[in-house]
Amino acid sequence: MSIIQTIGLCKSFGEKLALDGVSLSIPENGIFGMLGPNGAGKTTLIRIINRITIPSSGEVLFSGRPITQRDVEKIGYLPEERGLYRKMKVGDQALYLARLKGMSQYDARMGLKEWFERFGIESWWDKKVEELSKGMAQKVQFIITVVHKPSLMILDEPFSGFDPVNADIIRKEILRLRDEGATIVLSTHDMASVEELCDEIALVNKGKLVITGRVDDIRRRYGNNNVELVYTDADGCHTQVLLRDTDGASTLRTFLDKGVQINSYKELMPRMNDIFINLVKGDESNSQDENLTSEGEEHNSKGEEQL
Amino acid sequence: MNFRTTGIIISREYLNKVRKKSFLITTFLVPVLFAALCIVPSIIMVASKEDAKKVAVIDDSGIVMPTLSDSETVCFSDFYGRDLDSVKTALESLGIDAVLYVSAIEAENKTVQADIFSVKPLGVTLSENLNNRINKAVESYRVDSYGIEGLADIMKDVKADIKLHSYTIDEEGKENISESEVYMIVSLILGMIIYMFITLFGASVMSSVIEEKSSRVVEILISSVKTTELMFGKIIGMALVALTQFFLWIVLTSVIVGVVGAVSGNSLLGGQNPAEMLQTVGGVDAGQAEAIAGAVSEPGELSMIISTLSNLNFGQILFCFVVFFVFGYMLYASFFAAIGSASENEADSQQLQIPLTIPLLIAFFIAFYAFKAPDSAVVFWGSMIPFTSPIVMLARLPFGVPVWEIALSLVLLVATFALCAWISAKIYRVGILMFGKKSTWKDLWKWFRQK
Numbered sequence A: 001m002s003i004i005q006t007i008g009l010c011k012s013f014g015e016k017l018a019l020d021g022v023s024l025s026i027p028e029n030g031i032f033g034m035l036g037p038n039g040a041g042k043t044t045l046i047r048i049i050n051r052i053t054i055p056s057s058g059e060v061l062f063s064g065r066p067i068t069q070r071d072v073e074k075i076g077y078l079p080e081e082r083g084l085y086r087k088m089k090v091g092d093q094a095l096y097l098a099r100l101k102g103m104s105q106y107d108a109r110m111g112l113k114e115w116f117e118r119f120g121i122e123s124w125w126d127k128k129v130e131e132l133s134k135g136m137a138q139k140v141q142f143i144i145t146v147v148h149k150p151s152l153m154i155l156d157e158p159f160s161g162f163d164p165v166n167a168d169i170i171r172k173e174i175l176r177l178r179d180e181g182a183t184i185v186l187s188t189h190d191m192a193s194v195e196e197l198c199d200e201i202a203l204v205n206k207g208k209l210v211i212t213g214r215v216d217d218i219r220r221r222y223g224n225n226n227v228e229l230v231y232t233d234a235d236g237c238h239t240q241v242l243l244r245d246t247d248g249a250s251t252l253r254t255f256l257d258k259g260v261q262i263n264s265y266k267e268l269m270p271r272m273n274d275i276f277i278n279l280v281k282g283d284e285s286n287s288q289d290e291n292l293t294s295e296g297e298e299h300n301s302k303g304e305e306q307l
Numbered sequence B: 001m002n003f004r005t006t007g008i009i010i011s012r013e014y015l016n017k018v019r020k021k022s023f024l025i026t027t028f029l030v031p032v033l034f035a036a037l038c039i040v041p042s043i044i045m046v047a048s049k050e051d052a053k054k055v056a057v058i059d060d061s062g063i064v065m066p067t068l069s070d071s072e073t074v075c076f077s078d079f080y081g082r083d084l085d086s087v088k089t090a091l092e093s094l095g096i097d098a099v100l101y102v103s104a105i106e107a108e109n110k111t112v113q114a115d116i117f118s119v120k121p122l123g124v125t126l127s128e129n130l131n132n133r134i135n136k137a138v139e140s141y142r143v144d145s146y147g148i149e150g151l152a153d154i155m156k157d158v159k160a161d162i163k164l165h166s167y168t169i170d171e172e173g174k175e176n177i178s179e180s181e182v183y184m185i186v187s188l189i190l191g192m193i194i195y196m197f198i199t200l201f202g203a204s205v206m207s208s209v210i211e212e213k214s215s216r217v218v219e220i221l222i223s224s225v226k227t228t229e230l231m232f233g234k235i236i237g238m239a240l241v242a243l244t245q246f247f248l249w250i251v252l253t254s255v256i257v258g259v260v261g262a263v264s265g266n267s268l269l270g271g272q273n274p275a276e277m278l279q280t281v282g283g284v285d286a287g288q289a290e291a292i293a294g295a296v297s298e299p300g301e302l303s304m305i306i307s308t309l310s311n312l313n314f315g316q317i318l319f320c321f322v323v324f325f326v327f328g329y330m331l332y333a334s335f336f337a338a339i340g341s342a343s344e345n346e347a348d349s350q351q352l353q354i355p356l357t358i359p360l361l362i363a364f365f366i367a368f369y370a371f372k373a374p375d376s377a378v379v380f381w382g383s384m385i386p387f388t389s390p391i392v393m394l395a396r397l398p399f400g401v402p403v404w405e406i407a408l409s410l411v412l413l414v415a416t417f418a419l420c421a422w423i424s425a426k427i428y429r430v431g432i433l434m435f436g437k438k439s440t441w442k443d444l445w446k447w448f449r450q451k
Helices: A042-049 A069-074 A090-100 A105-118 A136-145 A164-179 A192-197 A216-220 A247-256 A272-285 B003-018 B021-048 B084-089 B126-146 B151-158 B181-212 B217-222 B227-264 B273-282 B287-295 B301-310 B313-340 B346-370 B377-382 B390-400 B403-431 B440-448
Strands: A002-013 A016-027 A030-035 A057-062 A075-078 A152-156 A185-189 A200-206 A209-216 A227-233 A235-242 A261-267 B051-061 B076-079 B098-102 B114-118 B165-168 B175-177
Touching: A002 A185, A016 A030, A016 A042, A016 A057, A016 A200, A030 A042, A030 A192, A042 A152, A042 A185, A069 A075, A075 A136, A090 A105, A090 A136, A090 B003, A090 B217, A105 A136, A136 A152, A136 A164, A152 A209, A164 A185, A164 A192, A185 A192, A192 A272, A200 A216, A200 A272, A209 A216, A209 A272, A216 A272, A216 B287, A227 A247, A227 B084, A235 B301, A247 A261, B003 B227, B051 B084, B084 B098, B114 B126, B126 B151, B175 B227, B181 B217, B181 B227, B181 B313, B181 B346, B181 B390, B217 B227, B227 B313, B227 B403, B313 B346, B313 B390, B313 B403, B346 B377, B346 B390, B346 B440, B377 B390, B403 B440
Parallel strands: A016 A209, A030 A185, A030 A200, A075 A152, A152 A185, B051 B076, B051 B098
Antiparallel strands: A002 A016, A002 A057, A200 A209, A227 A235, A227 A261, B098 B114, B165 B175
């Protein structure tokens, strides 16, 4: 079941076509990565889902039926351009924005208290936003996005502006929210966190949907099934790449027969970063079937170990 | 429109503005100033009556001194024959404030030369007063010099001194004393207040929109509420602030004036020369003050003002003020909001504001004309055309306006407001998310047509 489904979304600003027939589906309960280069139409797509912008044509379904204004109460949105009222107190401001999302005064106060305690920032309640540092304001903004327990959260670059410690806190909160059943749409340029967090992605370029699907499937599809073998013999540690048409089993047997110690044997999957660059570049030169090469430097992947 | 969220927006706008120091200061300071305007001139008058200036006169012409008589503010002493320079240097030791020197008459052109010397500068009233007396003395000398018998009496006889009394006749044919000068002042005040309110609070709406846009909080807001709810919530919230301020002004001013009046007795508020009062207030120059006060400076002048004021239909004026302010303000505020949505900072908005400030200024000038010719064509049309009607109609009101004209003007105003609010909302919806480049009226037109 998908929480959001878009059908042939188009949006034009005057002459410029920002979205051109985007149809995608965001499955419930998971983390969905919204990728694309700058100016690809991601923000427009996100704004249409949020009902900030009206599409020129096409439709958005929320849980299978056309989205209405009431549904925005079930969406939490963290825009890329952060902003709060500078002269307003943190607590008042959070209460105001939570109530606009349909919470009662009481529920909003309770929910915010809980989140402020979780982040250990109760003392900020009566501070004005202009007294907070950028990172502090980001934390407040994250709370405002999630306090009304939305079933869909759209986070645009949620880690930008955070130091590694705080970015990790946010990362853990995102995972916790997913475990509690929320759907999270993550728009980011940080491909490492896409690989780490996202179950599915959609890549948008020049207003068009380039690819969508499960992260693992995409990486495998754009990989070349090369395998990396690491072994230790009398001379020390060696790494060897086995091309895809090599007979893996017999090669492995040869090595084993030599009596070397096999450290690892794993499929080389391209990094999302490379897939991204190649797809976007390929899109530009209109040749999508360009060979994707990325073997050799793969050390950080989630690729399954087969030995 | 979702009334719950609109209500939340209204209450935030309202509370946010009302809690501001600037609001509290203007709300409580202006009544004090209003009250001071009523009370202080009287206090000054009472206080300044004590010290009459002592003026020494060395009159070589011999025609001026006989015409000088002591009054409450000045007393003269004849220093004829004393040396001017020695008196000049010894002013303080002689205990006099000034020395007036009048030269001998120049036979050729029958004139004198007059100088006055003092340590401290003389008041404007005193020197004008002296100047008048010297002129009169010279005039009568000239009249006498023709040697025509009885010329002085003829001159006096020729001079007309007629005061026009005006009355308004109500439906029962009853005559009411009416002083058009009083209407003029009331009309001026009403026109000015409504002009001020529309400009100030309209600009407030605009800067509030700019604040949300430049701080980017607007994107979160409109992911929760519709842009129309946000825009109207803001406009209505600000209107409530304005009405709160207006009523607090009325209440506080009357409380202060009432309390001070009760404490000091009514003597402070009445019984003095209105011309002097107007001059002391300072806003009106002497000539104008004479003109205004001249009309009412006969016995019972204060009771005449009061009776004129009581002829005014305060219920109608208050009702019209509120209604014309609310819709006039909303008409302009919706445009101000649209302009705010197109600007990222106040400086950007300057240029876009010009088409809004021009009709406001025109309205203000027509309002000034309204008390000169309340029934002239320009004033009539000014009070009908929605962009000027709130200000001009209020200025016209004290002179009496037929109910059908008020109703027609209101209907036109409300209809125009509805149309303009719709246009503004369309511009606002697009503009609020436009960042980066400075917008022009052409952009606004494009946004309006964008679906």
